[in-house]
Amino acid sequence: EAGVAQSPRYKIIEKRQSVAFWCNPISGHATLYWYQQILGQGPKLLIQFQNNGVVDDSQLPKDRFSAERLKGVDSTLKIQPAKLEDSAVYLCASSLAGGGVDTQYFGPGTRLTVL
Amino acid sequence: DQQVKQNSPSLSVQEGRISILNCDYTNSMFDYFLWYKKYPAEGPTFLISISSIKDKNEDGRFTVFLNKSAKHLSLHIVPSQPGDSAVYFCAASASNDYKLSFGAGTTVTVRA
Numbered sequence A: 001e002a003g004v005a006q007s008p009r010y011k012i013i014e015k016r017q018s019v020a021f022w023c024n025p026i027s028g029h030a031t032l033y034w035y036q037q038i039l040g041q042g043p044k045l046l047i048q049f050q051n052n053g054v055v056d057d058s059q060l061p062k063d064r065f066s067a068e069r070l071k072g073v074d075s076t077l078k079i080q081p082a083k084l085e086d087s088a089v090y091l092c093a094s095s096l097a098g099g100g101v102d103t104q105y106f107g108p109g110t111r112l113t114v115l
Numbered sequence B: 001d002q003q004v005k006q007n008s009p010s011l012s013v014q015e016g017r018i019s020i021l022n023c024d025y026t027n028s029m030f031d032y033f034l035w036y037k038k039y040p041a042e043g044p045t046f047l048i049s050i051s052s053i054k055d056k057n058e059d060g061r062f063t064v065f066l067n068k069s070a071k072h073l074s075l076h077i078v079p080s081q082p083g084d085s086a087v088y089f090c091a092a093s094a095s096n097d098y099k100l101s102f103g104a105g106t107t108v109t110v111r112a
Helices: none
Strands: A005-007 A010-013 A019-024 A031-037 A044-050 A053-056 A065-068 A075-079 A088-095 A110-114 B010-014 B019-025 B030-038 B045-051 B056-059 B062-067 B072-077 B086-094 B106-111
Touching: A005 A088, A010 A019, A019 A088, A019 A110, A031 A075, A044 A065, A044 A075, A075 A088, B010 B019, B019 B030, B019 B086, B019 B106, B030 B062, B045 B056, B045 B062, B045 B072, B072 B086
Parallel strands: A010 A110, B010 B106
Antiparallel strands: A005 A019, A019 A075, A031 A044, A031 A088, A044 A053, A065 A075, A088 A110, B019 B072, B030 B045, B030 B086, B056 B062, B062 B072, B086 B106
């Protein structure tokens, strides 16, 4: 079974530029998560989708971050414009249903460096 | 605020010995706890979990202990193997929203 796919794996941009990340979850997984992991910290949930609807985006900086999950399968996370403090690894995860104690499966992440 | 804390950023242990990783939490609503393992350039992978109705869960070489009164859990790895060298994240969730809160991680190095 294929795991969670993410691209690109690495991205370097200058501040004020825009960037987009792509995630393809495990087939059949209804719930998709985007996390931000800053160096030395644990992953922090940015947004959670159930199919193509948003369940929780309370920690998403909506003035610059946006995410969508068209057709309830793959998803994109965009940052526009990027700031220096956005340098982090962006992890995508998926789970079968999203309710209860559902195991989340993580992709390899995209390492973003903002100069 | 950080609701899940892993106060030891690193741990070095000799191959064959026991590794003990600790985790503390502050939110009394947390009732489900997980450990994830992460290798460099890979995403975290689920290792083991425990519900608040239990105080111990064992899976092969890995055992998680939960002390609800102290709001503390620990992960024991016995015996430690070189392939266990990784970053270990403690995570917790509450049954009212199931959102995972992660600790900052502990880097384990198993010496030959």
